Amino acid sequence: MSTAKRTHAQSPSPHAADTHDLIRVHGARENNLKDVSVEIPKRRLTVFTGVSGSGKSSLVFDTIAAESQRLINETYSAFVQGFMPTLARPEVDVLDGLTTAISVDQQRMGGDPRSTVGTATDANAMLRVLFSRLGEPHIGPPSAYSFNTASVRASGAITVERGDRTKAQKATYERTGGMCNRCEGRGKVSDIDLTQLYDDSKSLAEGAFTIPGWKSDSQWTVQVYAQSGFVDPDKPIREYTKREMQAFLYGEPTKVKVNGVNLTYEGLIPKIQKSFLSKDKEAMQPHIRAFVERAVTFTTCPECDGTRLSEGARSSKINKISIADACAMEIRDLAAWVRDLDEPSVAPLLTALQHTLDSFTEIGLGYLSLDRPAGTLSGGEAQRVKMIRHLGSSLTDVTYVFDEPTIGLHPHDIQRMNDLLLRLRDKGNTVLVVEHKPETITIADHVVDLGPGAGTAGGTVCFEGTVEGLRTSGTVTGRHFDDRATLKETAREPTGRLPIRGASTHNLRGVDVDIPLGVLCVVTGVAGSGKSSLVHGSIPADEGVVSVDQSPIRGSRRSNPATYTGLLEPIRKAFAKANGVKPALFSANSEGACPTCNGAGVIYTDLAMMAGVATPCEDCQGKRFQASVLEYHLGGRDISEVLEMSVAEAEEFFGAGEAHTPAAQRILARLADVGLGYLSLGQPLTTLSGGERQRLKLATHMAEKGGVYVLDEPTAGLHLADVEQLLGLLDRLVDSGKSVIVVEHHQAVMAHADWIVDLGPGAGHEGGTIVFEGTPADLVATRSTLTGEHLAAYVGA
Numbered sequence: 199m200s201t202a203k204r205t206h207a208q209s210p211s212p213h214a215a216d217t218h219d220l221i222r223v224h225g226a227r228e229n230n231l232k233d234v235s236v237e238i239p240k241r242r243l244t245v246f247t248g249v250s251g252s253g254k255s256s257l258v259f260d261t262i263a264a265e266s267q268r269l270i271n272e273t274y275s276a277f278v279q280g281f282m283p284t285l286a287r288p289e290v291d292v293l294d295g296l297t298t299a300i301s302v303d304q305q306r307m308g309g310d311p312r313s314t315v316g317t318a319t320d321a322n323a324m325l326r327v328l329f330s331r332l333g334e335p336h337i338g339p340p341s342a343y344s345f346n347t348a349s350v351r352a353s354g355a356i357t358v359e360r361g362d363r364t365k366a367q368k369a370t371y372e373r374t375g376g377m378c379n380r381c382e383g384r385g386k387v388s389d390i391d392l393t394q395l396y397d398d399s400k401s402l403a404e405g406a407f408t409i410p411g412w413k414s415d416s417q418w419t420v421q422v423y424a425q426s427g428f429v430d431p432d433k434p435i436r437e438y439t440k441r442e443m444q445a446f447l448y449g450e451p452t453k454v455k456v457n458g459v460n461l462t463y464e465g466l467i468p469k470i471q472k473s474f475l476s477k478d479k480e481a482m483q484p485h486i487r488a489f490v491e492r493a494v495t496f497t498t499c500p501e502c503d504g505t506r507l508s509e510g511a512r513s514s515k516i517n518k519i520s521i522a523d524a525c526a527m528e529i530r531d532l533a534a535w536v537r538d539l540d541e542p543s544v545a546p547l548l549t550a551l552q553h554t555l556d557s558f559t560e561i562g563l564g565y566l567s568l569d570r571p572a573g574t575l576s577g578g579e580a581q582r583v584k585m586i587r588h589l590g591s592s593l594t595d596v597t598y599v600f601d602e603p604t605i606g607l608h609p610h611d612i613q614r615m616n617d618l619l620l621r622l623r624d625k626g627n628t629v630l631v632v633e634h635k636p637e638t639i640t641i642a643d644h645v646v647d648l649g650p651g652a653g654t655a656g657g658t659v660c661f662e663g664t665v666e667g668l669r670t671s672g673t674v675t676g677r678h679f680d681d682r683a684t685l686k687e688t689a690r691e692p693t694g695r696l697p698i699r700g701a702s703t704h705n706l707r708g709v710d711v712d713i714p715l716g717v718l719c720v721v722t723g724v725a726g727s728g729k730s731s732l733v734h735g736s737i738p739a740d741e742g743v744v745s746v747d748q749s750p751i752r753g754s755r756r757s758n759p760a761t762y763t764g765l766l767e768p769i770r771k772a773f774a775k776a777n778g779v780k781p782a783l784f785s786a787n788s789e790g791a792c793p794t795c796n797g798a799g800v801i802y803t804d805l806a807m808m809a810g811v812a813t814p815c816e817d818c819q820g821k822r823f824q825a826s827v828l829e830y831h832l833g834g835r836d837i838s839e840v841l842e843m844s845v846a847e848a849e850e851f852f853g854a855g856e857a858h859t860p861a862a863q864r865i866l867a868r869l870a871d872v873g874l875g876y877l878s879l880g881q882p883l884t885t886l887s888g889g890e891r892q893r894l895k896l897a898t899h900m901a902e903k904g905g906v907y908v909l910d911e912p913t914a915g916l917h918l919a920d921v922e923q924l925l926g927l928l929d930r931l932v933d934s935g936k937s938v939i940v941v942e943h944h945q946a947v948m949a950h951a952d953w954i955v956d957l958g959p960g961a962g963h964e965g966g967t968i969v970f971e972g973t974p975a976d977l978v979a980t981r982s983t984l985t986g987e988h989l990a991a992y993v994g995a
Contacts, residue, residue, distance in 0.1 A: 222294040223261065223293055228289045243629045245631045245639050253648045262293070263597070264285060265287065268287060300598050311571065312383050312506070324550060328548070343511050345376050351371070354369065377508060378499060386497065397435075403431045417457050418461070423463070429445065448467055522569075527567060529555055565725075576911075578604070578725070581600070600619070603638070608725055612635065612637045639665060647676070651876060653881075678917075685975050686952070692953070694714075698737065705963055705966040713737070716932070717952035721955045726961030727960065730747075734908070742906055746908065765862055766785070784823075786799075797823070799821065801814075823837060841879045842878055845869045871897065896912065912924055925950050970983050
C-alpha cells in the first residue's frame with residue numbers, strides 16, 4: 199500500500215477552520231435567564247453549577263441543545279418536517295459555534311407496560327434474531343420471539359384485477375408473533391377488587407357505593423345506575439340475578455334518561471377504568487390515589503408466568519436457555535452466556551450483542567435484566583441506559599448534554615461515571631454537564647456557575663473559569679464547595695420498631711430487619727443493592743405510611759404550584775367570600791377564563807412544518823382572566839397579581855390583614871419548608887426543574903396524616919447549599935413525632951442520620967443482604983462496608 203509523502207513544515211498561521219473552538223451564547227432569556235452571555239470551550243468538559251432553579255437547565259437544555267436540534271430539523275425537506283415535532287427558536291440573541299447536540303436527560307423512560315430495558319436498547323432485537331437463527335425447535339422469524347407482536351391468521355377471498363378482467367381468488371395470511379394471548383405481552387393481568395367499589399349487603403338506594411365522590415344524589419354517577427332500569431335500586435347487590443349483575447358490571451354504553459336529562463349508562467367496571475385507571479395516578483388527589491391503590495390489583499399472568507411470551511417462543515432454546523430465560527438473567531450473566539456461544543454463522547451478530555451487554559456492565563448496570571420494565575427505572579438508571587448507545591459510537595465533535603448523571607449513584611460508582619464522561623470528551627466531543635456533586639465538578643475543564651439565587655433571584659452568570667477559581671470565587675457554590683456535614687454527637691433513641699421479616703422482593707434474600715421508629719433512619723448501599731426493594735416493596739403500605747418516590751409529576755402548561763398543591767381552592771374561596779361571587783370565577787380553567795385564549799394567557803399559532811408561535815393574549819395581556827374578574831380584589835390585589843406572587847410573598851400576604859386565610863397559609867408554609875419560597879404560584883409546572891418538582895411533591899405529601907414518611911433520594915437535584923435546609927426539614931419532621939425513612943446516597947444525609955441500614959455488598963444477586971445496622975459513628979469506626987469507607991473519607995475520620 200502506498201502512502202503520500204507528508205511535509206512537516208510549520209504553517210505560518212492557523213487554518214481558518216481551527217478558529218471555531220467556542221460555543222458562543224449572547225443574550226439568552228429563556229425562562230428565568232437574564233440576558234446571559236457565555237463562551238463555552240469545545241472538546242472540553244464543562245460543568246454548569248448553581249442552586250436549584252438558578253437557570254442551569256434553561257441555558258444548557260432549553261437554549262443550546264434545543265437550538266441545535268431545531269437547526270438539524272430545518273435541514274430536512276418541508277415534507278419530512280411535517281412529520282417531526284415543531285420547535286420554537288429559544289429566546290436568545292446570538293448562538294454561534296453549535297455542533298450536533300445529543301441530550302441524555304433524566305426523563306423517565308416510556309411508562310408503556312411493554313417497554314423494557316431490552317426493547318429500549320436494541321438488545322432484545324438482536325436476541326430475537328439470534329434465537330430465530332439458532333433456536334431449537336425453529337418456530338419462525340424474529341417476530342415469533344417478540345412479545346409486542348401478536349400471532350395473526352386470516353383467510354378469505356381477494357379480487358385481482360388484470361386489464362379489464364377481475365378474478366376472485368382465495369388467499370390466506372399468517373404472521374407468527376411471540377405475544378402471550380392472555381396478558382397481551384404485558385406480563386401482568388389486572389383485576390378490580392369489587393369489595394372496594396360497593397358494599398353488596400346494601401342496595402343502591404341505601405348507599406352501596408364506596409367510591410370517592412359518588413354521592414347518592416349525583417345524577418352523573420349513582421343515579422345513572424339507580425334510574426337506568428337495568429337493576430332494582432331497592433335490592434341488595436348480592437341478590438342481583440346473573441343478568442342484572444352482568445348489566446351492572448359490564449353493560450355496554452346505552453342512552454338513558456335521568457331526571458329528564460339524557461345520559462350514558464355503562465357497566466361499573468368500564469366506568470371505573472375510564473374515570474380512574476386511565477389517569478395519571480400521581481396527579482390524583484391523595485384520597486383518590488389511595489382508593490385506586492386499594493381497588494386495583496396486578497397479578498403475574500398465569501399463562502406465561504410473567505415472561506410476556508407465547509408457549510412457542512418459550513419452547514425454542516439455545517443450549518437449554520429460552521429467550522425468556524435469557525431476558526430474565528442479570529445482564530452481566532447474560533454477557534457471559536453470549537460470550538460462550540461459538541457459532542461462526544452469526545459471528546457479527548454475537549459481536550454486536552456482546553458489545554451492548556458489556557456496555558451495561560461498564561456503566562454500572564450489570565445488575566439489571568433485559569425484561570425489567572423501563573418505567574420502573576429510576577431517573578439515574580434511565581439516563582445511564584440512554585448513554586449505552588453512545589459509548590461505542592464512532593461520532594466525534596458532537597455535543598453531549600447530561601443532566602446530573604450522578605443521581606442515584608453511590609459514591610463508589612461516581613468515579614466510574616466520571617471516567618465515562620472523560621472518555622466521551624477525549625474522543626473529541628464537547629461534554630456539557632449540569633451537576634451538583636463536588637466529585638464530578640472537580641473533573642471539569644471549565645465551570646459556569648449560575649445564580650445567585652433561584653427563580654427570579656437567579657438567571658445570571660456568577661462565575662466562569664476553572665474549578666480552583668470557583669473555590670475562591672465567593673459565589674454560593676464556591677462557598678459551599680468544600681462543605682462537609684459532621685457526624686451527630688448523640689443519636690435520638692427510637693420509640694419503637696417496624697419489623698420486616700423474610701423480605702424477598704427482587705434481589706432481597708429473605709431479609710429480616712427492624713426499622714427504628716421516631717428517628718431519622720437512612721437506608722444506604724450501592725445502586726441495585728436492594729434499597730428500594732426493601733423500603734417500597736417490604737414496608738406495609740397502610741394508612742400510616744406516606745411514600746414519596748421518584749415517579750415524575752405530570753401536568754399541562756395550565757398546571758402550576760397553586761393547582762397541584764390544592765392552594766388555589768382556599769384562595770378562590772377567599773376571593774369569592776370577600777366579593778360575594780362564585781369561586782369558579784377565580785379559576786382560569788373555569789368560568790373566569792379569558793374567552794379569547796381560554797385561560798391559557800397566550801395564543802398558540804400553528805405554522806404547519808414551521809415552529810408554532812406563542813404570543814401573549816392581547817385581550818387579557820397574559821393574565822388569563824376576564825377583565826371583569828380582575829375588578830374583584832382581596833387585600834388590595836386581584837387574582838392574577840396573587841398568582842404572580844412568590845411563595846414567600848404569598849405566605850406573608852395570606853398570614854394577616856384582610857387576606858388572612860389559614861388554609862392557604864398552611865400549604866404555603868409547607869412549600870417554604872421544602873425550599874420553594876422563590877417559586878411563583880402561577881408558574882407552569884412544565885418550566886420547573888427536576889429537583890423543584892420532587893420537592894413540590896414532598897410538600898404535597900407532607901399534608902397527609904401519616905406516622906411514617908418514606909423518602910426516595912430527596913437530595914436529587916439539590917445544590918450543596920440546599921442540602922442543609924433539607925436536613926433541617928427532616929429534623930423538624932422527626933421532632934414533631936414522625937418516623938422518617940430515607941433511601942439516600944448523599945454522605946451529608948448519612949452523617950446526619952440517627953440510624954443506618956446498609957445493603958450490599960454489591961448489586962443484583964451480589965447484593966440483597968444487610969451488611970450493617972447501627973449509628974453513622976459506628977459505621978465510620980468499623981469501615982466494614984463500601985458505604986463506611988466513603989462516609990469515613992467524607993467526614994475526614
